Amino acid sequence: xxxxPFEHPQPVRAPHPARPVWTSPVxxxxxxxxxxxxxxxxxxxxFLVVFGYLTLFLGPGAVAVGFFAALLPLAVVLGAVAxxxxxxxxxxxxxxxxFLWGAAASVAIALLVDLGVQVTALLTTGQGxxxxxxxxxxxxxVEEVAKGLGLLILFFAVHKHFSGPxxxxxxxxxxxxxFAFTENIQYFGLAxxxxxxxxxxxxxxxxxxxxxFAHATFTALTGLALGIAARRHAGVSAVGYAVVGMVGAIxxxxxxxxxxxxVTSLESYASYFVLVQVPIFLALIFMTALVRRHEIRLxxxxxxxxxxxxxxxxxxxxxxxxxxxxxxxxxxxxxxxxNRGAAMTAFTRDATRLAMTRQRMITGRNELVHRRTExxxxxxxxxxxxxxxxx
Numbered sequence: 441x442x443x444x445p446f447e448h449p450q451p452v453r454a455p456h457p458a459r460p461v462w463t464s465p466v467x468x469x470x471x472x473x474x475x476x477x478x479x480x481x482x483x484x485x486x487f488l489v490v491f492g493y494l495t496l497f498l499g500p501g502a503v504a505v506g507f508f509a510a511l512l513p514l515a516v517v518l519g520a521v522a523x524x525x526x527x528x529x530x531x532x533x534x535x536x537x538x539f540l541w542g543a544a545a546s547v548a549i550a551l552l553v554d555l556g557v558q559v560t561a562l563l564t565t566g567q568g569x570x571x572x573x574x575x576x577x578x579x580x581x582v583e584e585v586a587k588g589l590g591l592l593i594l595f596f597a598v599h600k601h602f603s604g605p606x607x608x609x610x611x612x613x614x615x616x617x618x619f620a621f622t623e624n625i626q627y628f629g630l631a632x633x634x635x636x637x638x639x640x641x642x643x644x645x646x647x648x649x650x651x652x653f654a655h656a657t658f659t660a661l662t663g664l665a666l667g668i669a670a671r672r673h674a675g676v677s678a679v680g681y682a683v684v685g686m687v688g689a690i691x692x693x694x695x696x697x698x699x700x701x702x703v704t705s706l707e708s709y710a711s712y713f714v715l716v717q718v719p720i721f722l723a724l725i726f727m728t729a730l731v732r733r734h735e736i737r738l739x740x741x742x743x744x745x746x747x748x749x750x751x752x753x754x755x756x757x758x759x760x761x762x763x764x765x766x767x768x769x770x771x772x773x774x775x776x777x778x779n780r781g782a783a784m785t786a787f788t789r790d791a792t793r794l795a796m797t798r799q800r801m802i803t804g805r806n807e808l809v810h811r812r813t814e815x816x817x818x819x820x821x822x823x824x825x826x827x828x829x830x831x
Contacts, residue, residue, distance in 0.1 A: 476533045476597070483540035490547050490622060498629040506629035509644055510621050513652035517617040520653070524728055525610045527735055528792045534598045538611045541590035542618025549586040554578070572701060580658075580693035587615050587655075588662045588686045595666050595678055600813060603796045604738075605667030605731040612663025616655035623655075624648065651717060654696060657724045661688040664727065673803045692720065735796075736761060742795035742802075751818065752791070760791050773828060780828055787824035790817050 495503045557578060561569040569578070594611050595602050602608065624647055631643035647654075665685025669678040699716045703709045740761035747757050759765035766788055773784035794817040801814065 473533070476537060479537050480533065480540060483537065483544045486548055487540060487544035487622075490544055490551070491625075493551070494622075494626055494629065498626070498633060502629035502632050503625060505632055505640070506625035506627070509628045509640070509648065510624035513624060513648040514617055514621045516652050517613065517620070517656055520656075521610055521613050521617070524606065524613070524732065527606065527732065527739070528603075528796055529789065530601055530607060530610055531598065534594060534601060534611070535614055538590065538594060538614040539618040541593070542587060542615035542620075543622045544618070546583065546586040546590060546615065546619045547622045549589075550579070550582050553582045572698075575701070576694050576698040579697060580690045583619065583655075584658060584662065584686050584689040584693055587612075587619060587659045588682055588689070590615050591659075591662055591666055592679065592682050595670065595682075599670075600797075602666070602670050603800055604671045604735060605664050606735045608663035608665070608667025608670065609660055609728060609731060610663075612659040612661075613656040616659040619659075620652070620655040650713065653721060653724065654717075657720050658689040658693040658696070660724055660727065661685045661692065664731070667731070671799075671803065673800070696720070738799055739792055739795040742798045743791060745798065746794065751821065760788060776828070777830070780830075783824050783827035787821060787828060790820040790824060793817055794821060 491503070494506075498506070554574070557569050557574070561567060591608070591611055595608075602611070627643055627647060628640060631639040635642075662682060662685035665681045665688075666678060669681035674681060696716065699712050703712050740757060743752055743757045743760055744754075746752055747754055752760070759769050769788070770781050770784050773779075774781040794814065797813050797817060801811070
């Protein structure tokens with residue numbers, strides 16, 4: 441029996457092309473995680489080499505004392521990072537890479553450049569390089585460029601999580617904390633060798649108690665610059681932002697180091713502390729508070745758009761956009777049968793990431809990739825909601 445296409449009526453033609461309501465899920469690529477693990481392994485090996493060099497140079501006893509003494513300022517700085525990073529936590533692998541870059545790669549670069557400068561000075565003048573010049577010019581340039589290079593790597597490697605100034609600030613402080621940790625091992629070990637317990641105590645007081653955030657303050661300028669680049673959906677041009685940030689970090693570092701040569705007494709140190717260290721530290725606190733408030737405002741605005749589309753209620757948006765609301769929500773979730781605090785934490789985390797993802801979409805940063813991320817996060821938010829509702 442023959443078939444004629446005219447025997448059955450054809451569907452009415454749509455006035456406009458259909459907009460897709462579903463796309464097949466894109467499985468996450470393992471390449472990024474593999475490269476991240478490989479980078480951490482390589483940097484771990486570099487840290488062992490640097491640590492071995494310090495042990496050979498200072499001796500096992502001095503390095504051991506320096507290592508344990510350096511843990512205190514490290515804990516203080518990383519504690520501050522945890523406080524700053526609570527709103528939208530960064531991936532742990534990326535944070536570990538940042539720390540090892542500072543503690544290993546940046547220090548190795550600084551040591552190699554210093555070795556080259558010292559050898560060149562000896563060959564050309566018969567004397568070592570000038571200490572003042574090294575502290576006020578060489579160290580600021582080499583160290584801030586080395587740390588900034590690590591920030592650039594993270595900017596391009598974890599672009600999905602490097603979305604604004606807070607992210608740049610977090611990664612910058614972690615890199616700086618790693619650098620200061622290794623540098624403190626060296627300084628504390630040298631102080632013990634050259635002056636015994638008294639010299640070690642003075643050095644510890646100056647570096648660990650009075651200025652644990654020194655390197656963090658310098659490198660924060662590079663991190664903030666790259667965070668602004670991320671917010672403005674900069675691609676390769678982010679290198680220019682990084683250079684601007686590095687210049688500021690270098691100048692601040694040079695000012696900090698140069699001022700120490702004017703310290704000759706307790707009175708002059710008090711003046712140096714009040715006129716240099718305190719204003720710089722207060723400026724860091726101010727910048728941190730400013731960018732965190734901006735991120736909270738963005739969260740409220742972007743989630744409000746999803747609320748109007750039916751994904752959240754207005755009450756949930758207010759909860760997700762305030763610290764008291766989040767604390768109250770987690771406390772309430774822990775009272776539910778089976779303690780659903782973990783589900784509320786996941787709901788809060790994924791909703792915040794969703795807001796930041798939409799912000800990147802609005803600013804035009806690789807919309808196709810972020811559309812996929814948006815779909816994944818919407819599904820995660822819906823799943824966490826079902827867990828909270830017990831369904």
